[in-house]
Amino acid sequence: MSKTYGKLELIEAQWRLSGITPHVAIRLKQIFPRIAKWDTGPFNFPTDSAHSADLSWFTQRYPMQMDEVSQRALIQGREQFEAEQARMEEILRRDYMPPPRVGFKPGQMVRPYQAQAAELTLFRKSLLLGDAVGLGKTYSAAALMLDGRALPAAVVMQTHLQDQMEKHD
8 A cells, every 4th residue: 555644534524634744734734725824633624526626636646545435425526526617618618609598678688708607607606707897797697597597686786777777677
């Protein structure tokens, strides 16, 4: 068996990294900045796909003791992350054709990049959209809300934009 630098296990829906050597702990804290510099472990991480992928990557450099269940879960989380990344890259491609959006008033339509923002939000379940004034954040939001999967939704805006929004609903 090759050298290991600690133990990684799945405990109560969390990743727990324990017993790691000091130089590995220093590297871990550089890679995961939310870990306090004075923390000595054990270190707990969520089991979401992003953390699973990062931990999988980290264990390639610093192998850890893992039982089979934890090993399979780590691989599955990494693969899920890679699939999610591939889907987001597909949505963000220049040639991506989002599904048509219906429900706009006659003469109004959503541009492809606005529909991409709606698709990305539906996929990720969140998105912070910021761009220059006039590029269509309102239409992106409307395209999103026309899809039932995005409801219920709250619209928060500056008071001077309420008339504009009412004109487009």
